[in-house]
Structures are given as C-alpha cells and as structure tokens.
Amino acid sequence: MKFSLLAVGQQFEYQGESYIKSTPLIAHQVDTGEQRLIPRSANVVSADAPVEAQPLGDSDIEAEQLRDAFAELEQTLHQQLGNDAHFVRAFEQARQRFFERLGLAAVPVSPRAKDHSPS
Structure with a gap:
C-alpha cells in the first residue's frame, strides 16, 4: 500500500x-x-495488513470467475476512460502485475476494451 x-x-x-x-x-x-x-x-x-496473501482454495473464487470479473471491470473502465492515453498505459501495466501476482495467465484484452472510439 x-x-x-x-x-x-x-x-x-x-x-x-x-x-x-x-x-x-x-x-x-x-x-x-x-x-x-x-x-x-x-x-x-x-501493521494491520495480512502478512501473506492466502492462496486460492477450492472454496474460494475460481480462476476463470476472476478472469471474467476482471474482463468486465476492464471493459467498463475502458468505456469510461479509454480516451485517456495515460490511463490506457497505466491500466495495462497494472493489469499485468495483477495477474502476475496471482500467478494466473492474464486474459487477452477484450476487443471492445481496445476500441477507444466513442460508442
């Protein structure tokens, strides 16, 4: 933090x-x-933060659910902020770190997220 x-x-x-x-x-x-x-x-x-992140377990959210939720978040953010080049670069870096930290393969950037034209 x-x-x-x-x-x-x-x-x-x-x-x-x-x-x-x-x-x-x-x-x-x-x-x-x-x-x-x-x-x-x-x-x-x-000092209040947990010392170590808990690994995903059987009762926790599945990796595919996490990827789907992240893709939905990404699409929403790109629709609202996708015209800002600084946002696009910063989000792509954050996205990569997010999935690396979880040890998961990142979902490909959704085609809609890459389209920065107004809808």
Whole structure:
C-alpha cells in the first residue's frame, strides 16, 4: 500500500524498519523515535495488513470467475476512460502485475476494451 493511504498514528513497515506515521509526510521509527521523511508514493506494509496473501482454495473464487470479473471491470473502465492515453498505459501495466501476482495467465484484452472510439 502507498504511504499516503495510511492514517496518522498507524504503524507500518518501510525498507525493513517499523515506523509510525506522524504527519502526511513524516514518520517516526518505532525503536529510536527518529523522524524520517517518507515519500507519499512509497510502498509500505501496514501493521494491520495480512502478512501473506492466502492462496486460492477450492472454496474460494475460481480462476476463470476472476478472469471474467476482471474482463468486465476492464471493459467498463475502458468505456469510461479509454480516451485517456495515460490511463490506457497505466491500466495495462497494472493489469499485468495483477495477474502476475496471482500467478494466473492474464486474459487477452477484450476487443471492445481496445476500441477507444466513442460508442
């Protein structure tokens, strides 16, 4: 998660050390109390976050259902934001990371999502 999404007072880990967010840009190291400027965009691990993602099990959502739901989300976003070239590039990168993280083959981009002309 991004540092900017943490609430002031929330504990998190950044670069192997534990901190507590004290202002929107500053955190205090838990052990030493030393202040540190943390970029808003820095990736941190919230102390409240689960340590490890749970693998998909038999009772959880099936991979094909996940792919179908993602394709529907993708189509909706492209219909609403597909004319924005920055969005298209950012979404494609996020899409790739999403499926890589889950260890699943990404669904091909739907033909409708690639068509950026107004409907």
